[in-house]
Amino acid sequence: MNTILVINLAFSDLREYINFMRSKKKIIEIQDEVDPILEIAEISRRATYNKLPPLLFKNVKGYPGWSVITNIYYSIEAFYDLFGTNNLEEITKSFLENMMGSLPLSFSSKIRNLFDILKLGKILPKNKKPLFKENEELNFEKIPALKTWPKDAGRYLTFSIVITKDPDTNVHNLSVYRVQLLNEKEAIVHWQALKRGALTSFKYKEKGITKIPVAIVNGVDPILAFVAASPVPPGLDKYLFAGILRNEGVDVHELDNGILVPSHAETVFEGYVDIEDSRLEGPFGDHLGYYTPPDYYPVFKLEKAYSRDNPIFHATSVGKPPLEDAWIGKAVERLFLPFIKMLIPEVVDMNLPEYGLFTGIGIFSIKKRYPGQAKKTMMSIWGLGQLSLLKMLIIVDSDVNVHDLNQVLYAITTTVNPSRDIVIIDNIITDSLDHTTPFPPLGSKIGIDATRKFKEELGRDWPEEVSSDESVVKRITPIWEKIKTQYLP
Numbered sequence: 001m002n003t004i005l006v007i008n009l010a011f012s013d014l015r016e017y018i019n020f021m022r023s024k025k026k027i028i029e030i031q032d033e034v035d036p037i038l039e040i041a042e043i044s045r046r047a048t049y050n051k052l053p054p055l056l057f058k059n060v061k062g063y064p065g066w067s068v069i070t071n072i073y074y075s076i077e078a079f080y081d082l083f084g085t086n087n088l089e090e091i092t093k094s095f096l097e098n099m100m101g102s103l104p105l106s107f108s109s110k111i112r113n114l115f116d117i118l119k120l121g122k123i124l125p126k127n128k129k130p131l132f133k134e135n136e137e138l139n140f141e142k143i144p145a146l147k148t149w150p151k152d153a154g155r156y157l158t159f160s161i162v163i164t165k166d167p168d169t170n171v172h173n174l175s176v177y178r179v180q181l182l183n184e185k186e187a188i189v190h191w192q193a194l195k196r197g198a199l200t201s202f203k204y205k206e207k208g209i210t211k212i213p214v215a216i217v218n219g220v221d222p223i224l225a226f227v228a229a230s231p232v233p234p235g236l237d238k239y240l241f242a243g244i245l246r247n248e249g250v251d252v253h254e255l256d257n258g259i260l261v262p263s264h265a266e267t268v269f270e271g272y273v274d275i276e277d278s279r280l281e282g283p284f285g286d287h288l289g290y291y292t293p294p295d296y297y298p299v300f301k302l303e304k305a306y307s308r309d310n311p312i313f314h315a316t317s318v319g320k321p322p323l324e325d326a327w328i329g330k331a332v333e334r335l336f337l338p339f340i341k342m343l344i345p346e347v348v349d350m351n352l353p354e355y356g357l358f359t360g361i362g363i364f365s366i367k368k369r370y371p372g373q374a375k376k377t378m379m380s381i382w383g384l385g386q387l388s389l390l391k392m393l394i395i396v397d398s399d400v401n402v403h404d405l406n407q408v409l410y411a412i413t414t415t416v417n418p419s420r421d422i423v424i425i426d427n428i429i430t431d432s433l434d435h436t437t438p439f440p441p442l443g444s445k446i447g448i449d450a451t452r453k454f455k456e457e458l459g460r461d462w463p464e465e466v467s468s469d470e471s472v473v474k475r476i477t478p479i480w481e482k483i484k485t486q487y488l489p
């Protein structure tokens, strides 16, 4: 039986995380007065580009009693601190192996399986009295939401979590969608068509329900906030997935509208999304480094607000890469690789490069065993959850290191015959922020089969690759070692 990799004790809330980072001298506390209009975002982006640790703004212009934290996900290192390991892949890999390993093979292993299932109780969400209280003074104008770029349509919640509940299964979804504040009680929720929030809203609509219960929460344990930004497959409760990653269930509290929210959240907005009231959202300077043109999205209507004393507001600014979303994407890549390998077994590794913007370019290596397999893999990837948003897909053989872009270029140059190895698909779902397409969310995709070709694919044998003569290697090694010591650093 494999054991699940035990991560750091989960942080019980954002405050415990801040104290932990303080103890490691990895937080920058800013006493100067800073304006949430453009200034916090400007400083935060500079900090992320320089891979500085999180910033805690303690003197926020116009919002006494509040502090603002940004830059929690300042580089991939941030995740090593959060999870207490730099082998992120191992966390989900060992979880999956444990699940698979506990499939009953004999009577005795069946009992062990039951025992393991009982252990799973630890990662389930638990009801707990909230640390926040109802706050009648609080509304969208009283929260230090940022304006991040000069031509943004207004102030936005940029790292708040929109929580919905599936009307059939009660499965909860927590997602980071940007939210444009309109006035004290209204805000536009930017959930893209393919995302779980929008999918849930379609279900309510089919039932004739147009006012969907929703909570928008801010300031939670950074692992939970990360899970909210992760592409957890619909059907799997994100509280449960967070429990798996935290190795500890999330404490939750049920609001009057039936939505479960983290008991430790700094602020909570309870209300509903009115799908019959869509308004123009944007422009907003997005993660492509461009302003997304305005488009229609539904409006959230606030009914009740809650907060903790001296609340901490969590925010970010996106823009040209690599900013926080880039490092979140890298962590997603590592943590979800074991799931992808389970679903598409030929996949060996993947790289969603920071500058490829995660939905722009994906490089996958495969163990190729039969002709046509690379194109088949492309179809599997484009059919899998949010990977379906990938605009450009490059498939290479398993001996190519996908993280070394020079190796990838070499593979493309030496294996691709464009007329045979390039697939273009038109009018298919793509990232709705992609301004290059005339009718988003429809766009086109390109797949490049950069694997060595079988005879059936090439029409003749693949040529032999150069390799050194073993006896020559043996003879020259001492001479080469001498040269190396003298001339190489």
Ligand SMILES: Cc1cc2nc3c(=O)[nH]c(=O)nc-3n(C[C@H](O)[C@H](O)[C@H](O)COP(=O)(O)O)c2cc1C
Pocket (backbone or CB within 6 Å): 158, 159, 173, 174, 175, 176, 177, 178, 179, 190, 191, 192, 194, 195, 196, 197, 228, 229, 230, 231, 232, 316, 318, 325, 328, 386
């Ligand atoms: C800072 C940040 C802002 C984001 N903004 C949006 C957004 O406005 N709309 C959206 O659909 N996804 C946005 N995302 C991506 C989603 O959080 C991500 O796709 C996540 O998996 C939620 O999808 P799901 O609801 O299907 O789980 C954002 C991610 C980050 C890190």
